Amino acid sequence: MLPYTYLLIDFFTIIICFIFSFHHKIKFNRHFGAFIGASFIVAVFFIAWDIWFTKTGVWWFNDKYLLGIRIFNLPVEEILFFFCIPFACIFTYFCLDKFFKLDWKPLPEKIFVIISIISSLVIGLYFHEKIYPFVTFLSTAITLFILYFILKSRWIGKASFVYLLLMPGFLMVNGVLTGTGLESPIVNYNPDHIIGFRIFTIPIEDTVYGYELILWNIYLFQRLKKTEPGL
Template sequence: MMAYTYILINFFTVIICFLASFDRRIQFNKLFGKFMISSTIVAIPFIIWDIWFTGIGVWWFDLDYTLGFKFAGLPIEEWMFFYCIPFACVFTYYCLEKFFDLDWTGAFNNLIVFTSVIILSVIGLLYYHKIYTLLTVIVTVFVLCYLHFIAKKQWIGKANFVYLVLMPGFFAVNGILTGSVIPSPVVNYDPEEILGIRMITIPVEDAVYGYSQFLLNIYFFKIITKTKDR
């Protein structure tokens, strides 16, 4: 049973959203193909990042929790992770945007971007020697600046609200992966390459890493589906 841990995490992350996609009021199933395209665009650089960090030992996987199949140094479940988690996230965003008026969140766009960029930049300068911290800061600052100042997207506040809604799921999934309710972590981290600040068992960098990935998935999904920014 232990070997099914990671694949079951992926399964339970996506199954409810997948089934709900066929609801006639939602019909997200009609967007499966476009979701796969947009999520692949985002997955490529993050998978390269994952392969690199696994190769140099920034993090590594306990294969006892996996089926044992690896590709490019990553368990097959890790490849699935880059589709299962974004699916649940994009589906949640899609539904909340569809059924609720979240326009009020736009008032926080500037505050979110400027505060985040300043805080992250300071952290990056202070802890530039920790590669996971530094690269996470660089990517997230770039994503926020691009979306706000270049692409001029007005849904950053909305995305942040949805990300907060998704936090219980984030803690459940990443908590299990980092060993909060199982004997040992599925994913292990080199303590020299992270801040050492953990949310229960989850490195704080994971939340920021996930945030940038979430924003990019929303961005490309909107482009591929030609969804108007609201």
């Protein structure tokens, strides 16, 4: 069973959401095309990022928990990660947005975005000698600026709240990947390239990395969903 560990994590991350996608009150399955398009575009950039960090030794993978199939030196399970995690997150965002009014008022949202941008810039620049926090916090600041001030996205507050609600699931999944409950981590991190502060076994940078991943998936999903026939 050990070689299937990472694959099982991907599977259990997505299976419940996938089943409920066909529920008559949700009908998320009608938007599978928009999700696939959005997740593929975002995955291209994040997989390239992943390849770069793996090649430079920022992180690496424990073969004991993998099938052994690699694409561009990345485990196939890691590539699936960039589709399974966004699916669960986008599905949750879609459902909560459908059944609850989670929109923020303009001023609190603007303040939140500005504070988040400044905080990300400060942290990224402060840890400029450590590549993971530098790249992650800096790119997140750029992402927030582009989405809010250039692309005029007015759902950042709502998306951030949903991401917070998803945090227990994130901690569970990423916790196992980083070693919680296992003899050794599936994903290992070079201590020279991370801040060193962890939530249980999870580097703090992972929470910001996931946040940026989900923001771009939401943006592209909503754009592509508008182009779907009959919607």
